[in-house]
Amino acid sequence: MSNEIKIKETILDVPTVFSKDDILRVINNLPIAVAVIDADLKLVLANRMVCIFVNKKDNQLVGLVGGTALGCIHHEDAPEGCGFGKECSKCKLRMTVNDTFENTKGHFQVETSMTFKSIGRRHLRITTQPFQLQKRTAVLLSIEDITNAKNYERAKIEKEKLTAVIRTAGAICHEINQPLMVILGFSELLIDEIADGQIQEENVKEIRDQAQRLAEITNKLMAITQYKTKMYLSSEILDLDAASSINISDPNPDKEKE
Structure with missing residues (x-):
């Protein structure tokens, strides 16, 4: 039962059990890009919409620092990698995630623009929420592509x-x-x-x-x-x-x- 999560159905008031695979299936079928970032600013989970957004497979994302994983054009500006380039200090996505870690307080629908290697410049709306993952603070990040809007x-x-x-x-x-x-x-x-x-x-x-x-x-x-x-x-x-x-x-x- 360690891999099972109990959720109470408010309509029927009947306890329902969801397995770990069920939860992952739900996350992968969310109609929005969702990723989990650890304290080292690395992606530890990326759902299917994140992969579609940057046109990469999940094994090309998980374990990498955010800008490197998503393909930000500035992630190679400095030898140290993502986060050390001149443009990184202006990156609103990075600033929002860092602030979420530092103050353990989420941010709702922050608008910004980023340029990616695979898809060019896009307008984004990001939301962050801190939570505990294996007794360490992690950040749940959602990304909406609002370029067309x-x-x-x-x-x-x-x-x-x-x-x-x-x-x-x-x-x-x-x-x-x-x-x-x-x-x-x-x-x-x-x-x-x-x-x-x-x-x-x-x-x-x-x-x-x-x-x-x-x-x-x-x-x-x-x-x-x-x-x-x-x-x-x-x-x-x-x-x-x-x-x-x-x-x-x-x-x-x-x-x-x-």
Whole structure:
């Protein structure tokens, strides 16, 4: 009975016995990556989801220091191995596990980013919990890969930015176009009334040309289809040409280009 664990079923109130193999089977079928780390920061257990996450077998994980086992790209930065490199002091996963050992207090859903040799950069959500293993403190570590969720969140934010830009552009264009049409109209009338070759004719034509340029800018603003920025002095501004999909010089901007 030494390898058996008794768990009380709260629904039926009937004691049920789970063997060591049953418990391991449950751990291996958890839908989240779970590992046990000993006081030497080595993995002593890694479930199936950990193996899937880093694309390794459990015998390539157990017995190795966390960063080496998981394949952190910085685990070979120093001759001493994982934990001694310059980047190791910034590793939030390592800091969280160490703090769990030192204060025997768990951490819940700590978010961080790591770059792995096998899968590249991933966004992670980690949870730690200290417990006693063979009379020594160990840490139960769970790892959630939230990279896809973060990418979706980033895309959503970009979409909201684009929506705000489009609405702002529409309001600006509406306000600018009203006086702009007046300027263009009166410019054409003045050009018709001024004799050819007079200095005033060139001046009025310049006013008309600049007004037409403003009209082109408002057309670009109205045609924004993507949120793009560029550096201007020390800040970022909207890249109007990159954000607009319509070529103003095209006489048929609505016609699909081949």
